Amino acid sequence: MSDPTRATLDALNGTDVHLSHVCKARDATDRVGPRRFLHAGPPIELAGIPGPMRGAIITGLLLEREAGSVAEAEAIIDRGEVSISPCHDANAVGAMAGIITPNTPVVVAETTDGIRTFSPLNEGIGGAMRYGSYDDITLARLRWLGDVLAPALDEALRHSDPLDLLALVAEGLRRGDDCHNRLVATSATLLVALTPGLLRTRFEREDIAKVVSFMAGNGHFALPFAISAAKAVTLAAAGIPGSPIVTAMASNGREFGIRVSGLGDRWFTVSAPIGDPVLLDGATLDDVTPTMGDSMISETAGFGAFAMTAAPAIMSFVGGDMAQAQEITARMRTVCAGTSGRFLIPAEDFRGTALGIDVHRVRATGVEPVINNGLAHREPGRGRVGAGITPIPVEPFAAASRALEEAGSGEAGAAEELEFHA
Amino acid sequence: MSDPTRATLDALNGTDVHLSHVCKARDATDRVGPRRFLHAGPPIELAGIPGPMRGAIITGLLLEREAGSVAEAEAIIDRGEVSISPCHDANAVGAMAGIITPNTPVVVAETTDGIRTFSPLNEGIGGAMRYGSYDDITLARLRWLGDVLAPALDEALRHSDPLDLLALVAEGLRRGDDCHNRLVATSATLLVALTPGLLRTRFEREDIAKVVSFMAGNGHFALPFAISAAKAVTLAAAGIPGSPIVTAMASNGREFGIRVSGLGDRWFTVSAPIGDPVLLDGATLDDVTPTMGDSMISETAGFGAFAMTAAPAIMSFVGGDMAQAQEITARMRTVCAGTSGRFLIPAEDFRGTALGIDVHRVRATGVEPVINNGLAHREPGRGRVGAGITPIPVEPFAAASRALEEAGSGEAGAAEELEFHA
Numbered sequence: 064m065s066d067p068t069r070a071t072l073d074a075l076n077g078t079d080v081h082l083s084h085v086c087k088a089r090d091a092t093d094r095v096g097p098r099r100f101l102h103a104g105p106p107i108e109l110a111g112i113p114g115p116m117r118g119a120i121i122t123g124l125l126l127e128r129e130a131g132s133v134a135e136a137e138a139i140i141d142r143g144e145v146s147i148s149p150c151h152d153a154n155a156v157g158a159m160a161g162i163i164t165p166n167t168p169v170v171v172a173e174t175t176d177g178i179r180t181f182s183p184l185n186e187g188i189g190g191a192m193r194y195g196s197y198d199d200i201t202l203a204r205l206r207w208l209g210d211v212l213a214p215a216l217d218e219a220l221r222h223s224d225p226l227d228l229l230a231l232v233a234e235g236l237r238r239g240d241d242c243h244n245r246l247v248a249t250s251a252t253l254l255v256a257l258t259p260g261l262l263r264t265r266f267e268r269e270d271i272a273k274v275v276s277f278m279a280g281n282g283h284f285a286l287p288f289a290i291s292a293a294k295a296v297t298l299a300a301a302g303i304p305g306s307p308i309v310t311a312m313a314s315n316g317r318e319f320g321i322r323v324s325g326l327g328d329r330w331f332t333v334s335a336p337i338g339d340p341v342l343l344d345g346a347t348l349d350d351v352t353p354t355m356g357d358s359m360i361s362e363t364a365g366f367g368a369f370a371m372t373a374a375p376a377i378m379s380f381v382g383g384d385m386a387q388a389q390e391i392t393a394r395m396r397t398v399c400a401g402t403s404g405r406f407l408i409p410a411e412d413f414r415g416t417a418l419g420i421d422v423h424r425v426r427a428t429g430v431e432p433v434i435n436n437g438l439a440h441r442e443p444g445r446g447r448v449g450a451g452i453t454p455i456p457v458e459p460f461a462a463a464s465r466a467l468e469e470a471g472s473g474e475a476g477a478a479e480e481l482e483f484h485a
Numbered sequence: 486m487s488d489p490t491r492a493t494l495d496a497l498n499g500t501d502v503h504l505s506h507v508c509k510a511r512d513a514t515d516r517v518g519p520r521r522f523l524h525a526g527p528p529i530e531l532a533g534i535p536g537p538m539r540g541a542i543i544t545g546l547l548l549e550r551e552a553g554s555v556a557e558a559e560a561i562i563d564r565g566e567v568s569i570s571p572c573h574d575a576n577a578v579g580a581m582a583g584i585i586t587p588n589t590p591v592v593v594a595e596t597t598d599g600i601r602t603f604s605p606l607n608e609g610i611g612g613a614m615r616y617g618s619y620d621d622i623t624l625a626r627l628r629w630l631g632d633v634l635a636p637a638l639d640e641a642l643r644h645s646d647p648l649d650l651l652a653l654v655a656e657g658l659r660r661g662d663d664c665h666n667r668l669v670a671t672s673a674t675l676l677v678a679l680t681p682g683l684l685r686t687r688f689e690r691e692d693i694a695k696v697v698s699f700m701a702g703n704g705h706f707a708l709p710f711a712i713s714a715a716k717a718v719t720l721a722a723a724g725i726p727g728s729p730i731v732t733a734m735a736s737n738g739r740e741f742g743i744r745v746s747g748l749g750d751r752w753f754t755v756s757a758p759i760g761d762p763v764l765l766d767g768a769t770l771d772d773v774t775p776t777m778g779d780s781m782i783s784e785t786a787g788f789g790a791f792a793m794t795a796a797p798a799i800m801s802f803v804g805g806d807m808a809q810a811q812e813i814t815a816r817m818r819t820v821c822a823g824t825s826g827r828f829l830i831p832a833e834d835f836r837g838t839a840l841g842i843d844v845h846r847v848r849a850t851g852v853e854p855v856i857n858n859g860l861a862h863r864e865p866g867r868g869r870v871g872a873g874i875t876p877i878p879v880e881p882f883a884a885a886s887r888a889l890e891e892a893g894s895g896e897a898g899a900a901e902e903l904e905f906h907a
Contacts, residue, residue, distance in 0.1 A: 239670075252673055254677050258676070258697050262693060268690055272684035275684060278677075279681055385832060385834050409797035410797060412806045
């Protein structure tokens with residue numbers, strides 16, 4: 064194994080991340096403003112964004128009180144008076160549309176070395192900002208999350224033991240979650256960890272009851288906690304010269320892009336895939352926004368689809384079985400440079416998950432990395448329309464591999480691939 | 486399959502059980518009194534009880550204020566002024582020593598047909614009444630559980646959706662618990678289900694905080710909820726003439742006994758086994774009380790060791806691996822008459838667990854049913870000293886099989902065994 068690869072794996076494997084605080088995004092970054100928002104995936108022009116992202120920007124303009132009506136918000140967008148930039152450039156990750164505005168409530172993760180990342184609180188399945196909903200219910204919930212739940216959780220943290228977010232994910236894998244598409248047990252763990260502290264805050268009892276009920280009713284509540292931690296370890300693993308390890312995968316619904324440790328902030332992109340998803344409610348593929356969001360930072364950090372055998376319920380949901388789950392986790396081992404020391408799969412005798420997608424290996428084997436993902440309806444605010452295990456085309460990985468080669472960092476990896484497959 | 490066997494399986498598989506209430510044992514049964522206690526396992530003479538059971542009776546006498554000191558309690562026991570009878574005869578199940586006194590806080594489960602069962606609240610790992618502790622901490626905790634936690638949970642239930650206890654167990658198997666020796670995820674599920682209701686009770690906020698913290702800190706909190714439900718379905722399956730299906734397994738630390746559906750309340754016993762446990766803290770087998778408790782009602786009802794592949798963490802704790810877990814669940818299928826329709830094992834593509842131990846099959850195959858169990862130190866109050874996957878000798882099952890034969894109910898089962906193993 065080359066030294067850059069080893070150093071990258073060490074960072075992915077050895078970086079500890081805890082929950083720092085819960086706040087509004089304006090207190091976590093200076094990259095947002097009243098009409099300056101973050102979005103999921105690689106850069107995209109405002110004019111070209113998909114439906115759910117446009118819907119989420121409408122929500123954002125209403126939330127920020129820049130617009131008094133949906134029509135006003137649409138006009139602002141159509142006049143091009145909103146600027147957007149990738150979450151990843153702000154050290155953030157957003158599920159689905161990933162629109163983050165100053166008043167978006169976010170969880171902030173922090174490594175022991177002080178790297179900070181953040182991700183919006185999960186609003187629940189169904190109508191939600193991340194799916195582009197801009198109705199009154201969505202807006203009222205967002206305000207409540209920002210004004211009550213976020214400060215209550217934040218104060219609860221001051222009355223709780225430090226929350227190790229990667230231990231939370233690791234425990235989730237022991238409880239049948241992949242921590243990307245299934246987080247119901249992990250969300251329960253989080254509620255158990257935070258509720259005693261919540262009861263010791265200055266918040267009214269009725270507010271605490273609402274906060275606890277909200278968490279209890281949302282099986283995806285733990286998602287931003289997991290993916291902000293994943294972003295933190297992949298940031299710790301970024302910027303290692305010559306390293307062929309992927310440090311980000313993300314999609315804006317049009318283009319799917321990856322970043323690679325040895326190649327700085329450059330995105331290598333391909334048309335966003337749809338895969339072969341299981342659709343809900345008689346929906347058709349025409350209804351689906353192609354893969355969108357930053358949450359595949361999960362797989363980048365070694366969980367999600369790479370821990371498929373830990374979460375047979377996801378396989379059964381998409382019509383697969385345990386043998387297919389084993390085939391997927393085994394296949395992912397062929398494109399990864401290492402094995403996680405902390406994400407252990409019970410059903411594989413606590414073997415670590417595949418860790419660190421190596422672009423040289425993807426190029427050499429032609430094996431497509433997979434992600435577990437939810438899919439949004441093409442129209443704003445229609446919510447989740449399906450879910451799938453989606454293979455990502457080899458092209459961006461191969462392009463990154465060639466770019467490393469051209470920079471003189473390709474040989475060690477290529478030699479090792481041959482040995483790996485002997 | 487014989488009609489009695491089918492009817493028994495239908496009862497085990499089709500009986501629904503919900504959490505009825507949480508109270509003191511005196512409000513759940515008339516079989517307890519100030520010096521009249523229940524104990525785990527088949528009947529035993531007071532003079533012959535093992536150390537932890539004696540310790541728990543001391544606790545009980547102090548709890549009931551029948552004794553003002555340990556010495557007084559010991560004197561009462563030595564004079565034989567306490568009467569004890571099996572929990573099972575009161576439709577109850579108690580973990581480990583299983584001593585239940587009037588003021589013992591218990592959870593009460595109820596079937597849709599009105600069968601009620603109960604089991605003491607779990608006090609946590611370590612010093613506890615069920616291990617025979619009688620120190621001030623144990624006593625104070627028991628009083629608090631009975632005076633604060635139990636009524637708070639009971640009132641919380643009035644503000645919560647009905648709690649389906651078998652659905653709780655089924656979900657536990659999806660979250661890496663066997664629901665006998667590992668219940669950490671199930672306890673979290675329970676906390677999630679009950680906390681919103683707790684916040685709506687008349688209890689003081691500080692009391693609620695203590696209740697939630699206690700539940701959050703006790704990974705076995707869900708055990709009495711699971712085993713009282715198991716007792717309820719096995720009671721529904723009891724008393725079917727000619728049925729060879731086991732409806733109770735329990736041990737008083739000296740004798741391990743079983744009851745069989747077609748054989749009424751008769752116990753078939755054997756010396757309590759120790760098995761080959763993993764011991765803690767440099768303990769030796771001489772320190773161990775042989776298998777004790779009523780909690781193997783779990784296996785009787787189709788979970789616990791019969792769901793071994795759902796809980797690889799237990800296998801790894803006792804030094805085993807997933808292949809051994811698969812071997813155990815497969816082996817248990819050979820002695821069971823059916824397959825659970827609701828306890829589904831994710832890692833076995835959601836195949837149901839083995840359900841309904843058939844004494845004829847055990848006799849014909851010589852395969853020993855296994856249980857997951859914790860082991861108590863031989864001395865009162867020393868707590869858990871080990872854990873194991875313990876095979877139960879064939880003798881009591883064979884004796885019950887012969888008893889059924891003598892009563893003219895053996896043929897159908899025996900014929901089927903041959904076919905089963907062809």
